[in-house]
Amino acid sequence: MWLIRAFEERVSELFQRGQIGGLLHLGIGQEAVAAGACGALGRDDYVFGGHRAHAHAIAKGADIKRLMAELAGRASGYCRGKGGSMHIAAMEAGFVTATGVVGGTIPLALGAAFAAKERRQGQVAMVFFGDGAGQVGPFHESLNIASLWQLPLIFVCENNGYAEFTPLSAHTLVERLADHARTYRMPNATVDGNDVLAVRKAARGAAARARAGKGPTFVECLTYRLRGHYEGDPAKYRELSELREWKRKDPIARFTSLLRRKRLLDEAEIENIEREARATVNEAAEFALGAPFPDPEEVATQVYA
Amino acid sequence: MAEQTYRDAIRAALREEMARDQTVYLFGEDIALGGPFGVTSGLAQEFGANRVVNTPISEGTVMGLAIGAAVAGLRPVVEVMFIDFITLAMDQLVNHAAKLHYMSGGQLRVPLTVRVQGGVMAGFGAHHSQSLEAWFVHVPGLKVVVPSNAADAKGLLKAAIRDDNPVVFVEHRGLYAARAEVPDGDGVVAIGTAAVRREGADVTLVAIGRMVESALAAAEELATQGVSVEVIDPRSLCPLDLDAVVKSVRKTGRLVIAHEAVLYGGAGAEIASQAQEAALDYLDSPILRVAAPFAPVPYSRPLEKRFVPGKEEIAAAVHSTMRGATVRPQPQNRPRSG
Numbered sequence: 001m002w003l004i005r006a007f008e009e010r011v012s013e014l015f016q017r018g019q020i021g022g023l024l025h026l027g028i029g030q031e032a033v034a035a036g037a038c039g040a041l042g043r044d045d046y047v048f049g050g051h052r053a054h055a056h057a058i059a060k061g062a063d064i065k066r067l068m069a070e071l072a073g074r075a076s077g078y079c080r081g082k083g084g085s086m087h088i089a090a091m092e093a094g095f096v097t098a099t100g101v102v103g104g105t106i107p108l109a110l111g112a113a114f115a116a117k118e119r120r121q122g123q124v125a126m127v128f129f130g131d132g133a134g135q136v137g138p139f140h141e142s143l144n145i146a147s148l149w150q151l152p153l154i155f156v157c158e159n160n161g162y163a164e165f166t167p168l169s170a171h172t173l174v175e176r177l178a179d180h181a182r183t184y185r186m187p188n189a190t191v192d193g194n195d196v197l198a199v200r201k202a203a204r205g206a207a208a209r210a211r212a213g214k215g216p217t218f219v220e221c222l223t224y225r226l227r228g229h230y231e232g233d234p235a236k237y238r239e240l241s242e243l244r245e246w247k248r249k250d251p252i253a254r255f256t257s258l259l260r261r262k263r264l265l266d267e268a269e270i271e272n273i274e275r276e277a278r279a280t281v282n283e284a285a286e287f288a289l290g291a292p293f294p295d296p297e298e299v300a301t302q303v304y305a
Numbered sequence: 306m307a308e309q310t311y312r313d314a315i316r317a318a319l320r321e322e323m324a325r326d327q328t329v330y331l332f333g334e335d336i337a338l339g340g341p342f343g344v345t346s347g348l349a350q351e352f353g354a355n356r357v358v359n360t361p362i363s364e365g366t367v368m369g370l371a372i373g374a375a376v377a378g379l380r381p382v383v384e385v386m387f388i389d390f391i392t393l394a395m396d397q398l399v400n401h402a403a404k405l406h407y408m409s410g411g412q413l414r415v416p417l418t419v420r421v422q423g424g425v426m427a428g429f430g431a432h433h434s435q436s437l438e439a440w441f442v443h444v445p446g447l448k449v450v451v452p453s454n455a456a457d458a459k460g461l462l463k464a465a466i467r468d469d470n471p472v473v474f475v476e477h478r479g480l481y482a483a484r485a486e487v488p489d490g491d492g493v494v495a496i497g498t499a500a501v502r503r504e505g506a507d508v509t510l511v512a513i514g515r516m517v518e519s520a521l522a523a524a525e526e527l528a529t530q531g532v533s534v535e536v537i538d539p540r541s542l543c544p545l546d547l548d549a550v551v552k553s554v555r556k557t558g559r560l561v562i563a564h565e566a567v568l569y570g571g572a573g574a575e576i577a578s579q580a581q582e583a584a585l586d587y588l589d590s591p592i593l594r595v596a597a598p599f600a601p602v603p604y605s606r607p608l609e610k611r612f613v614p615g616k617e618e619i620a621a622a623v624h625s626t627m628r629g630a631t632v633r634p635q636p637q638n639r640p641r642s643g
Binding site for chain 2: 046048077078079080081082083087089090091096097099100101104106107108109110111112113114115116118119125137138141142144145148300302303304305
């Protein structure tokens with residue numbers, strides 16, 4: 001979680017300095033979902049993200065340097081600078097792709113789960129999406145097919161209460177998106193998305209079910225993004241009191257205080273984790289900013305395999 | 306070499322590729338039952354329901370499913386029952402299938418074949434008759450093939466399935482019963498190679514899909530009037546075998562392009578533009594296009610007949626180009642009110 005937080009805070013700084021461009025969607029405050037859910041997976045499992053997907057790639061084990069280089073548009077980035085923040089792919093780590101289209105990767109994950117089921121090696125697929133994706137057609141079609149065919153797929157809904165600038169309540173009367181899973185006869189759970197252990201527990205149960213051939217599970221994680229929809233969004237559509245309240249529920253602070261309380265780590269060890277994360281990210285930023293840009297002549301290469 | 310229908314040739318390609326490669330899977334609505342035109346008949350019995358997968362009516366998600374399966378190592382063939390319904394799958398096809406290889410810097414591959422059928426026939430109306438291939442020609446990352454006969458249908462479908470890129474394979478419903486000699490064995494036709502259907506000296510006639518039939522009929526008639534027409538079937542619209550077109554135009558000095566899709570913004574515009582860029586000095590006459598008016602496909606028989614260009618319109622265009630005259634733009638080929 002610290003690595004994700006440190007990465008995104010650094011990315012935000014680099015964005016403000018103009019060293020990273022594009023449309024940048026940060027998930028600061030939502031780290032427990034990615035860390036908890038991916039904690040239930042192995043390297044061979046498939047993960048798909050949405051448009052706010054840095055956390056999922058990192059949690060799945062993507063290389064921080066190559067990720068940072070991609071955001072900086074460098075040739076040594078995972079996608080040779082052709083993807084950027086919304087189109088990260090780190091196939092070596094099983095992070096297949098993110099997407100710029102809300103709900104766009106849900107059907108793709110369905111396909112990976114289908115392939116995994118046919119291959120019979122116990123792989124599973126997991127797809128992350130926000131509450132806004134609950135209103136697109138392919139979301140419902142995918143829930144239906146995953147359930148109908150009992151595919152080894154874990155739907156992880158990061159319900160942060162806002163679809164872009166608009167509260168969920170203005171988009172649907174369905175408060176809990178896990179209710180949709182019920183419609184399609186799919187096991188489901190709604191958990192505290194800022195509690196990394198609760199997320200991990202739900203994801204582990206889902207992964208075990210999927211690997212045992214018992215089909216898909218829908219895990220709704222209630223969380224909150226502490227930043228705007230994208231960097232530069234002043235997020236005037238929400239009350240400061242709401243933001244303050246969620247800051248108190250910061251998933252990293254909550255988990256570290258638990259570790260302290262249970263005396264699993266002492267203060268120095270906790271500080272060390274944060275320090276190491278920041279050092280890794282700083283090193284990645286240095287690598288990325290010093291790396292060469294792609295040759296402009298590569299613009300029309302890799303259009304076809 | 307044996308005579309086969311277009312429908313049977315497509316089924317033979319699917320069967321042979323499924324037998325050859327265990328990762329080839331078919332997805333589509335009602336396909337385990339053969340589909341509305343019987344193209345996939347018997348394949349579910351032969352290969353099992355796990356490889357010939359009947360899907361719910363969820364075009365967009367089924368397209369995405371096939372793309373995801375392709376990325377994860379399968380070689381899916383997804384059937385969209387009517388090309389008109391591909392509108393529901395455009396996000397997955399255009400934003401994901403076409404771009405994943407590029408956006409991932411080459412990490413992902415999408416060996417996907419999308420079988421669609423379309424074209425005007427028998428009063429199917431505006432939602433079951435369109436020719437939308439030009440849309441896909443405009444999307445980098447997709448390949449688009451339009452087989453006009455049984456041999457090409459088989460050979461191009463095999464090439465599409467073996468290709469590591471998404472290929473949109475456009476069948477014409479009006480050709481399913483058409484018979485042609487189909488070579489024994491693989492008979493793979495390389496995507497991006499045109500075929501000269503008839504040699505000629507006076508006019509190059511490029512015809513797409515089912516228009517090849519009409520073009521050959523027109524050429525036959527024109528020959529009796531002393532006009533020698535060379536008929537070229539591009540077979541693949543993206544990539545396009547421009548060399549074959551240019552080579553012919555250098556010989557004839559005249560070019561007519563015929564397709565069933567609407568003229569405005571159609572694939573013929575791209576062919577015409579590329580041909581004049583590459584061979585303007587050789588042209589003795591304006592390039593002419595014969596295509597459908599700028600209208601949805603109508604239902605009523607006389608309207609439908611008026612919509613689809615036939616051999617008469619093609620022959621008339623050839624005569625015009627022989628005269629070297631420019632042609633007054635037809636108002637029905639342009640957007641207009643009233």
